[in-house]
Amino acid sequence: MSMAKVAVSIDDKQLRKIDFYVKKKIFKNRSQAFQQSISQTLDHLEHDRLAKECAKLEISFEQDMADVGLDEDLASWPKY
Numbered sequence: 001m002s003m004a005k006v007a008v009s010i011d012d013k014q015l016r017k018i019d020f021y022v023k024k025k026i027f028k029n030r031s032q033a034f035q036q037s038i039s040q041t042l043d044h045l046e047h048d049r050l051a052k053e054c055a056k057l058e059i060s061f062e063q064d065m066a067d068v069g070l071d072e073d074l075a076s077w078p079k080y
Helices: 012-023 030-055 059-067 070-076
Strands: none
Touching (some): 012 030
């Protein structure tokens, strides 16, 4: 994976917290702390977007669509 250097501004208090965790070896360095934080935030946003889209679904309609033709299909399945 290619990497790009970027400059960011951060509150002094937050930077001290990051440095504390780097010193405690929770993160290897500041870059790793930022990368993990950004990755988790992006994952959360994507999950949130998926949850919002799923909330738009009408459960009874989706169930009806899933059940269409199921009775006929079950008859053709082999018995185990």
